[in-house]
Amino acid sequence: MPQLRYMDAINEAHAEELARDNRVVLIGEDVGLKGGVFGVTAGLQARFGEDRVIDAPLAESVIVGAAIGMAANGLMPIAEIQFADFIYPAADQIISEAARMRYRSNNACACPIVIRTSYGGAHGTALYHSQCVESIFAHVPGLKVVAPSTAADAKGLLKAAIRDPDPVMYLEHKRMYRLVREDVPEGEVLVPIGPARIARAGADLSIFSYGWMLRECVAAADRLAAEEGIDCEVVDLRTLAPLDKSTILASVAKTSKALVVYEDNRFCGYGAEVAAIIAEEAFEDLDGPVMRLASPDVPAVPYAAVLESWFTLSQDKIIEAVRRLAHY
């Protein structure tokens, strides 16, 4: 099985789907000639032409609005928002139009678009290039939201998202683009939207996470098992909406303790919903409080390195949170 970087897996999914179905088009800032600000879409315009890989003006509302219009006319567009931090001008198009199209038209009209965006903090990305937006969009009925944590899932979930008949928000954590290099199955391997994945089986405590944080959780769990004998199960949620509750509840039934880890700031973050579901539906399986580990409720990731490390979740912070819950 070939080893691909996370960004290459995304590129490969684009290439395969553009080749498979000529209704698939890609639109976004710098996705064509430049190949994407991170190089994720490199080579696609040269191969598929300017009509199918479209460089858009710096106007997020136009990018998503045009994609919705294309979808209404039979295409299957992928709209790239360069950074999730800049998605808000398009929020009206996404929330009020794309997500509600099928409902508003009484099922006459669907909106099979994918909105891809890079999210999350990497070193030095600071206020304008680090935001997490999943809780805002997972809240909206009619939107599906995925956040793959492996290269294989990045490819398989993107292929599934492109083929999905409804709008899918596809969140790719920018830190993984070049850092993650893993086995990725070739060709027609789709990862269905919906099911979560047990990333690491364990007996003592369940950790729920997604995206880059999932990888930090697995690494922390491996250290805890080796150094302290605490055996964590780590569940990769992968699809944030619709959420795979049965895998979550089965894991809690097994371990009796739950920690939800998310990179966004804590208050009203995505993990709050996961915690609430566990509290409501697994109450009598719990041997301790459902805990959240998230970033502090301050306006943005600070730029200064020392403050950035104070803000940012790390393996050490995860280990500390697990330790406290395990010993509860």
Next chain:
Amino acid sequence: MPTDVTLPQLSESTYEATVGKWLKQPGDRVARFEPLVELITDKVNVEMPSPVAGVLLEQVATEGDTLPTGAVIARMEVTETQPATAIAADASGASSPRTAVDSRPAPAEAGAAGPRLSPLGSRLLQEHGVPPAEWASIPATGSGGRLSKNDVMAYLAARAEHGPMALPATDGAAARGAAPVAPTASEGPPATEPVATEDEHVRLDPIRKAIADRMARAKREIPHAHAMVEVDMTALVRWHDADKAAFEQRHGVRVTYTAFFVRAAVEALRANRFVNAQWRDDGILVKGAIHLGVAVSHDDALLVPVLHDAQRMDLAAVARGLDALVRKAREGHLGIEDIQGGTFTITNPGVYGSIESVPVINPPQVAILVTNAITPRAVVRDDAIAIRRIMNLGLSFDHRVFDGPQAMRFLNAIKAALEAVDPLTA
């Protein structure tokens, strides 16, 4: 049926009491637990509740008599008996009307002394048909005395094999093995020694005399050793300044530094069992429960009310327990149960500004923790001089029972807990 009313043992180390004012006269009808007579001990003055319901026949002891524990002080005609077991059965909830509707009693119905259970623990015990009365006897290893899932599973496994666990003997019963103290009236200058006119001879009240006897005995018999560490209280002080109001709003009680000291000490005692112990000539009695004496000064008298089963309490419960004890102490309402059975003591001369104190152990305990004043000091952190809130934390310990390394382990555990204080898990 006439029955003798005897002088109860009022606390672990009290073997006599002076009869004060009779509150009931011969012929009076007396309800169970109704105050019968005042008793004056070396520690507290209490109103002795009648152990039975009936009619007072005779006051055998008269006001001013000092009698040993067990002496007959009254005779009563008993009109009804209500064995203690009947009360315990009621408290278990087994016969309460509520169970007719809901066959799953809430954990709280196991009584105030019931274990702290998670939803899972509660469900498992109910699914396995373990009666709530049995829950308190399950050994708990979770933080703050919680019964963890593993505790419950281990108990269920043991119970399946050996049947229900016998209830452990009460601490009081074990403690009574200690030898009584001989009266020490012969010590000190004779009362007949002449007193110069400018001097004043103050007679010892029972409390002063008791303190004197106990302190002298402790220093005479116990080889005291001492250790002290510096605790950086900056984080805790900050938390206390910023969040004590929120804590009070949330839990309905003020949280004091003492509450944090108690919580940290309890966890450290759990990890260092020999500090929570008693010296005996034939061995060391390691105590299971942690009954924490907290020294309180009132009207120049030193009282040591006891926070019972502190190992079961989280920070809010400790704060509530301390608040209740301190209020009772200040109002002179401490009952016998509030002062007896201590297994370890914390004293806080820091509130009076002491920065370094060497306390005397309170026998039959084997150690006493002292918290001193929290003061801003210039200290070195990361090779720079920083202003931090520092407290000296000291331990006096009975060197017969353990040695310096254990004392330092104990002190360092408390130091670490206070420096990493997190009210979320305190």
